[in-house]
Amino acid sequence: MLTKLSVSGFKSLDDVTVHFGPFTCIAGQNGAGKSNLFDVILFLSDLTRMPIMDAARRVRDRSEKPGGPIASIFTRTRDGMRDTMAIAAEFIVPGSVVDDFNQRAEPSVALLRYELELRFTPTDEVESERILLVKEALRYIPKSEFRGALFPTSGMFWDSVKGGTKTSPFISTSEDKDSIFVHQDGNGKSGRPERFSALGARRTVLSTISSVDRPTAFAARREMESWVLLQLEPSALRKEDEFSTPSDVKVSPTGAHMPATLRRLGADGLIASRLSELLPDVGELSVDIDERRQTKTLVMTNKDGISFPAKALSDGTLRFLALAIMHADRDAGGVICLEEPENGIHPSRVSAMTRLLRDMAVDPQEAVGDDNPLRQVIINTHSPLVVQSLRTADLVVCGSYRQDGATYTDFSFVAETWRAALMPDHHPTSLGTLVAYLSKPEEADWSQSETVRQRLETQLTLPLREIAH
Template sequence: MITRIEINGFKTFSDFVMEFTPFTVIAGTNASGKSNLFDALNLLSNLADKDMRSAFKNLRGDAEEQFTQFSSKEFSDKINLAVEILVDKTVKDNWGEEAILKYTRLRYEIQINRIRNTKGFDDLKISHEELVPIKHQEDKWVKNNIDTNFLESWIPKVKTGKRGKPYILTDNKLNKQIIKIPLDGKPGPGREFSANEIAQSALSSVNSVEFPHVFAAKKEMLNWRFLQLNPEDLRRPSSRMAPDTVSHSGANLAAALFRLQQEDEFVLNDISIELNNLLPNFTKVAITEEISENKFVIKLLSDDGREFTSRVLSEGTLRILILCILKYDNQHKGIICFEEPENGIHPFRLKMMIQLLKGLSTDFTDIELPLLPLRQMIVNTHSAAFVDKILKENKTYKEISVWFSKLVSKISSNNKQNCKYTKLLPVSYSHGQISLDFLEPSEIAMTELEVEKYLETKDFES
């Protein structure tokens, strides 16, 4: 679970800071930078597993376009990213080895420089990388978001051997930048890399619990799921040889549902009820086998007795179905980043959609949830009706936060020109009024007026 992000030099972000809750909503008009935040998270997730060029290749735009643009031909020469995360108390690798973590609160930093080489091409180099534990006494996020009665379920007590050095650090050795991974909790040399020679992050090099806290941070970032649903993948039946977890495009949905049915004979009833709450025309979800094709197929039964396979279902119906399935999948963990969850939902059923999204995020007050992996839901939306419903009906639910995205003008320190940058402001609603934090007094009135105007927008759901 990500709890804080700091970004500088990436797209429209300059000295940007934002905190997250288990269910985080980012609202605002189009072209205000909402999707750029997902791009930053996507880059971090890529860097945990891929070489740098591949990590940048999977983003919107060329590698150079990920660096903040100051003018038509001038870009930032470095990107700084930092995240603070909460991870599960145990971590398991692909060889079945398991480790219990001493710290579940970690902070990861990385700086990527764009350097022109002797051949005239730009190289991407890591000049700084660090992973450190967040000290309990300094952890304001935990104090604000997890009740002390439930604290030990998520934050282990550190009785002895407090960590004195980072799990990943950058050092200077003979005028060279060296990135080190010291052994975690045991003596030994650990690993060292020359920053000028490595093509990917030190974090990505760890694949086992030999370095448990580094491996836990890597697994957390790899579990950030960016749902970019492809209708063709959602509709396609699953082969018996298909993976039984849902991909970011929605592929393998039928295989995942078949696995859930094998694990719990009543789960299809729960998923059917969840779907019916949002789409009353459908009363039952079923998974069948096409023996001749050796495939699994999802079928929905309508209230008039007709049966529809996933091949003919609308994209809107499939978007809702995948969320219902993920909610009841005990193997689902990490973050879901989801754009415009209100699409295809009748305005009278927005409240039920919000409840479904809440069900896909961890409730720190639920004593049964520590048995499940950590879950987080981050959505962006430009629907005023969706945001208004959340603000007015979840005033006391601290696991939900709403942020308003806007572009602000700022003089660039590089070329002293006026540039537009993304700013996100936390929004709350109490006593019938909107409240905003992190603002200069002179900005408050204008920005609150912007939010009021946004919430009064008559979009398709109003």
């Protein structure tokens, strides 16, 4: 569970910090930098399983063969670009972790901070453009310090999160930034740290940790791997499952495997009743098994007893259904990012959608466990309707400001919510200002002309600027 992210030098994110709750909505106008925030979260996730350059190419291009210039992920300035980026993420890892060989282990602590610094090097006589690993660190954050920077929780929630103590780091970088060390994990183990040369490293050291011999660093890697962007695609949502689909399958980030997951969960009634909040006509959900074709198909039966296979259901219904299945699936954990969930949903049903998304996230008033998995949901929106359907404590305001000819992203929050206490130097906004900022209808076609666009870009800065003075 990602609780805090600080970023400098990544796209329009320069010197920003965001505190996340179990459920967070990033609200801001077009071009403010909402998706850039998702980009950096997914970049961290990709870095745990692939070389740095591949992860950089995947930013905004999650196709099989992503391309494009890697320099574009570094902050552009009027005079050129920043050549260094720094990212620091604080997160909670689950109490146990399983590796690829099905070995289970327990991390020695659950509250961690991961820091990364990368530098861009342009093409020279020796090599083409590349990104160098400059610093990498993973360390424990003491419970009291962590709680001081956290969303409000109950004692039960907090007691169910493993504390532990570990004063030395799990991963560290030498002062001269020459070497990166992986240290012993504790649990009574001692021994020399393993040394990696930072210079010329093509991937992060964390991405090389693949067994539970170092359970805490491995749990950190697994945690970041679980940070995903849901991009629900109609074709995947409608797809049947083969008999060969593994029985422990989960709904994928594209929305595939709903029939097999529903079959495993057997919670058809619960999910159908959720779906009926969106479509009052829903009677039953079931999985049709075709022995001859060896397929499983999702079927919805309406109140009149008429059955429709997934193929016949609407896109909005299927998207809602995918989320409802994930909600019921205790194994579907991690950080789920979702862009503009209001798309394709009738305005009168937007609150059913936001209610479902909020319910998907872990309840910080209850203990973490099988019935309350450590699942987190982060959405973004520019819809005033979505914003008005949420609690103000769940909102992060995303705006932009201009400095020295370049546009940067700024994050704020609504006054008198928990983030205000954590960031006393920041100026909060009010819900009224936020809704007015999102609903300037005269600016709807701002992309049409360059002059209009420039004028509006200046105006877009106003809400946060006003707040800042």
